[in-house]
Amino acid sequence: MDYHFNFTIVWRHAWRLWWGLGLSLQIAAASLGLGMLIGIALAVAYTDGGRVTRTAIAGYVEFIRNTPLLLLIYLVFYGIPSIGGFAYDATTSFIFTLAFYAGAQLVEVFRAGLDAVPPGVVDAGRAIGLTPYRNLIYVRLPTAFRISLPALSNAYVSLFKDTALGSVIAVPELTHGAQWINFNTFRILEVYALLTPIYLLTGWIILAALRLLERRYAIVRAM
Amino acid sequence: MIDAMIYALPFLWDGFLITLAVSGIVVAASLALGLVFGVILAFGPVWIGLPIRVFADTVRAIPLIVLIFTVYYGLPALQVPLSPFWAAVAALAAFKTGHVIEIVRGAITSIHPGQMEAAKSIGLTFLERLVYVVFPQAVRCFLPPWINSVTDSVKGSALVSLVGVVDLMMAIQQVIGRTYQPMPLYILGAMIYIAVNAALSVASRRLEARFAATVAT
Amino acid sequence: MTAGRDAAPVLSVRGLIKRFGTTTVLDGVDLDVARGEVLVVIGASGSGKTTLLRCVNALVPYDAGSITLEGTEIGYTAPNSGVRRGDRALARLRADIGMVFQMFNLFPHLTARQNVALGLRVTRGMPRREAEARAEHWLARVGLADKMDNLPSALSGGQQQRVGIARAVAMEPKLLLLDEITSALDPELVGEVLDVVRGLARDGMTMLMVTHEMGFARDAGHRVVFMDAGRIAEEGPPREVLGHPRSERLRRFLRRIELRTE
Numbered sequence: 001m002d003y004h005f006n007f008t009i010v011w012r013h014a015w016r017l018w019w020g021l022g023l024s025l026q027i028a029a030a031s032l033g034l035g036m037l038i039g040i041a042l043a044v045a046y047t048d049g050g051r052v053t054r055t056a057i058a059g060y061v062e063f064i065r066n067t068p069l070l071l072l073i074y075l076v077f078y079g080i081p082s083i084g085g086f087a088y089d090a091t092t093s094f095i096f097t098l099a100f101y102a103g104a105q106l107v108e109v110f111r112a113g114l115d116a117v118p119p120g121v122v123d124a125g126r127a128i129g130l131t132p133y134r135n136l137i138y139v140r141l142p143t144a145f146r147i148s149l150p151a152l153s154n155a156y157v158s159l160f161k162d163t164a165l166g167s168v169i170a171v172p173e174l175t176h177g178a179q180w181i182n183f184n185t186f187r188i189l190e191v192y193a194l195l196t197p198i199y200l201l202t203g204w205i206i207l208a209a210l211r212l213l214e215r216r217y218a219i220v221r222a223m
Numbered sequence: 224m225i226d227a228m229i230y231a232l233p234f235l236w237d238g239f240l241i242t243l244a245v246s247g248i249v250v251a252a253s254l255a256l257g258l259v260f261g262v263i264l265a266f267g268p269v270w271i272g273l274p275i276r277v278f279a280d281t282v283r284a285i286p287l288i289v290l291i292f293t294v295y296y297g298l299p300a301l302q303v304p305l306s307p308f309w310a311a312v313a314a315l316a317a318f319k320t321g322h323v324i325e326i327v328r329g330a331i332t333s334i335h336p337g338q339m340e341a342a343k344s345i346g347l348t349f350l351e352r353l354v355y356v357v358f359p360q361a362v363r364c365f366l367p368p369w370i371n372s373v374t375d376s377v378k379g380s381a382l383v384s385l386v387g388v389v390d391l392m393m394a395i396q397q398v399i400g401r402t403y404q405p406m407p408l409y410i411l412g413a414m415i416y417i418a419v420n421a422a423l424s425v426a427s428r429r430l431e432a433r434f435a436a437t438v439a440t
Numbered sequence: 441m442t443a444g445r446d447a448a449p450v451l452s453v454r455g456l457i458k459r460f461g462t463t464t465v466l467d468g469v470d471l472d473v474a475r476g477e478v479l480v481v482i483g484a485s486g487s488g489k490t491t492l493l494r495c496v497n498a499l500v501p502y503d504a505g506s507i508t509l510e511g512t513e514i515g516y517t518a519p520n521s522g523v524r525r526g527d528r529a530l531a532r533l534r535a536d537i538g539m540v541f542q543m544f545n546l547f548p549h550l551t552a553r554q555n556v557a558l559g560l561r562v563t564r565g566m567p568r569r570e571a572e573a574r575a576e577h578w579l580a581r582v583g584l585a586d587k588m589d590n591l592p593s594a595l596s597g598g599q600q601q602r603v604g605i606a607r608a609v610a611m612e613p614k615l616l617l618l619d620e621i622t623s624a625l626d627p628e629l630v631g632e633v634l635d636v637v638r639g640l641a642r643d644g645m646t647m648l649m650v651t652h653e654m655g656f657a658r659d660a661g662h663r664v665v666f667m668d669a670g671r672i673a674e675e676g677p678p679r680e681v682l683g684h685p686r687s688e689r690l691r692r693f694l695r696r697i698e699l700r701t702e
């Protein structure tokens with residue numbers, strides 16, 4: 001093995017990695033937020049809706065689930081503007097893609113969460129005179145949300161990993177930063193020797209932190 | 224829109240075959256490797272299980288695209304010549320192997336330890352215990368997550384286009400480069416991927432039904 | 441009854457010691473089982489009875505001592521050598537020792553017939569037809585001629601345990617180990633299982649049996665061993681050990697068992 005490791009050049013450009021890491025975390029957070037809105041809305045629509053609504057939602061979920069994320073990224077960034085006659089920047093487009101992607105998974109999560117709300121709790125809401133809408137807002141959703149917390153933590157870590165694909169449309173996130181250094185310094189192994197532990201460590205830390213949060217907000221199980 | 228799709232279809236055929244080849248090789252290789260390492264992880268001593276554990280956890284915790292780039296750019300830097308096709312396939316297979324290891328271990332540990340003891344008591348050797356007692360029971364827990372991971376492999380294979388392999392995804396990009404009509408081509412591409420996965424899910428449902436029928440507990 | 445038996449014991453245990461971490465579960469056990477003998481082991485839970493059986497079938501390693509089956513050392517290449525036998529050698533030895541488990545441990549993916557035939561086919565290398573014929577013979581012996589094609593999930597606990605017995609004896613073992621085989625059964629199903637064991641005893645099967653069924657121990661056992669804290673505390677003919685217990689521990693144990701069965 002004739003390769004000589006030289007980290008000094010890489011360190012000079014390392015700010016691209018830290019900056020990219022920050023952007024990756026923000027993109028993951030923004031798309032999780034939007035994805036949750038999609039997920040909650042569709043889960044409620046699915047649970048309380050009729051057959052047409054259900055079929056449409058199932059179609060959306062199946063479409064996203066069976067299409068490569070890479071293709072979805074291209075479709076949203078290149079495809080949609082080409083027929084819509086508008087343009088948006090790569091990061092915005094990427095966040096929307098991930099949001100739709102996450103939304104399809106979170107529909108299932110929240111649907112399971114809504115189903116898991118004990119019927120007695122819903123009855124109790126009715127008994128204190130809540131309208132169905134208020135019962136949803138004040139009782140069913142908050143309960144379902146807390147039931148879904150562990151799945152949301154996993155979704156965030158998973159989205160954080162997925163942000164790496166933003167590099168294909170030049171979103172300046174973590175992997176894109178690494179590639180920039182790769183192409184401009186040719187210190188290939190050093191870059192990836194840094195990139196891999198960054199993903200590993202960040203993933204572990206986020207998950208550990210979120211598990212702590214979950215414990216604080218988890219419903220005390222009295223059953 | 225339909226015209227653009229029909230025009231494109233013949234140009235996508237070779238790429239489609241590459242996508243099937245990549246997925247097929249990755250699924251087969253990861254199944255074989257994952258089974259061996261998963262069994263070692265479930266039954267072997269700690270010192271051998273630990274590196275397997277670390278490998279499985281690591282490849283599952285980093286983005287697939289990073290893994291592919293690492294292998295694709297990294298191995299040539301170490302003077303290991305590898306074509307883009309095999310570099311990408313190796314990375315995908317390593318990634319999938321990590322998942323299969325976890326699925327195999329989970330399926331095996333779901334079996335009651337008494338089964339292993341009963342199999343020992345009638346004089347079966349380790350391999351015989353696996354073949355006649357452990358695997359037939361573990362397959363039921365193994366199949367659903369594994370079938371999911373096969374779908375993931377088909378989708379993940381699109382990433383080989385990023386290192387220049389002309390698979391279905393790349394073929395779509397190439398046609399768009401000529402026609403400047405991205406939307407119909409992306410929709411067509413999505414439909415092809417969905418069709419492949421739908422075929423897989425029909426096949427897998429049959430498979431699951433067969434194994435569910437043999438074990439009624 | 442002793443007159444008809446060979447002088448050399450089928451099973452011979454000497455100075456057996458087994459520890460789990462810092463607790464000593466078996467603390468120097470000496471035991472012989474003669475050919476055709478039904479030896480019943482009794483004792484409170486935690487006294488080491490089950491561990492003794494598991495050591496005899498080499499399901500768990502042990503720390504010191506010797507276990508021989510017709511003169512062949514089990515588990516290790518030589519007494520106290522610390523060198524565990526290889527997988528294949530262990531398998532061959534275990535094939536000659538049948539074991540019936542408390543929780544039956546039938547293979548849930550195989551029918552009753554397949555459960556019994558599996559060892560015959562794989563371990564004994566019998567052709568399928570011959571193995572299944574032998575399986576059917578034994579299933580008929582335990583009264584399950586009409587349940588051959590049932591999966592374990594479609595059998596009652598008593599029926600499952602009878603399949604478990606058939607699976608063990610079909611291998612024609614030199615020694616049969618029975619580990620609290622009726623403890624997991626509803627009381628009304630205990631009789632049918634014990635009847636099968638009685639029949640085996642009449643046919644001269646050598647058995648080492650852990651049980652809480654004192655009535656059975658009295659009228660079907662040839663000898664009773666009382667284990668306490670990993671040692672053999674008392675042994676002798678059932679009438680003597682159960683009828684005239686020497687130690688306070690055994691007296692107390694027997695009283696507890698009687699209270700429970702009433």
